[in-house]
Amino acid sequence: MPHIAVEEHLPGITGLLEFRKDTAQPIRELTQILLRGTSTLTEGERELIATVVSNGNNCKFCTAAHTAAADLFLGESETAGMVKTDIAAAPVSEKMKTLLTIADSVRESGKLVTTTHIEKAKAEGATDLEIHDTVLIAALFCLYNRYVDGLGTALPADPGYFDVLAERLINNGYMRLPQGYDHLKK
Incomplete structure (x- = not known):
């Protein structure tokens, strides 16, 4: 049960973002820029960064949401599963392995990112911008993970919720739906 009163039909982060739309707006905008904006990293690769960080932080809601989004972007489910258990063995490029390793280090502490990383x-070909964005995505998802878990948000009763959420993230990005979320009430 959430620690604060949020709308029951909005599990996880969505209920929190609806609770305080004024603080939600700037983090939604930042997330939209980083995960859906112009980048040399694909949207699927950026979702993998969110997945690795959320999984490492044991945030069940965010891990499920971003795994589902990564799976849709990548068109398969093996890669997201592998990066959560063994980055080095995952079927991603060597560049992506190094970026995911950096993200996982940031998750623990920004100070763990070394010159060697x-x-x-x-x-492996990573640009300064890709390194910058990897670190910022990792830091942003630490914020989200702590926000979701720190306020004790609920997981959806139906695991299929995450497939619907992933479709929404792919089709609409991270900004608030113009019509809001009342249509999700049962």
């Missing part, structure tokens, strides 16, 4: 990423 950065040199390896650059040696």
Whole structure:
């Protein structure tokens, strides 16, 4: 049960973002820029970063949501599953492995990102912008994970919710739906 009164039909982050729309707006905008904006990293790769961080933080809601979104973007479910258990063995590029490793380090502490991490990423072709955005996505998802878990948000009763949420994230991005979320009430 959530620690504060949020709309019951909006589990996880959505209920919190609806609770306080004024604070939600800037983080929604930042998320939209980082995960859906112009980038040399694909949307699927950026969702993998969110997945690795959320999984490492044991945030069940965010892990399920971003795994489902990554799966849809990638058109398969093996990769997201693998990055959660063994980045080194995952079927992603060597560059992506280095970026996911950086993201996982940021999750623990930004101070764990070393010059060696950065040199390896650059040696695999990562640009300064890709490294920057990886660190910022990782930091942003630490915020989201702590927000979701710190307020004790509920998981949806139906696991199929995450497939619907992933479709919404792919089709509408991270901004609030113009019509709101009342249509999700049962």
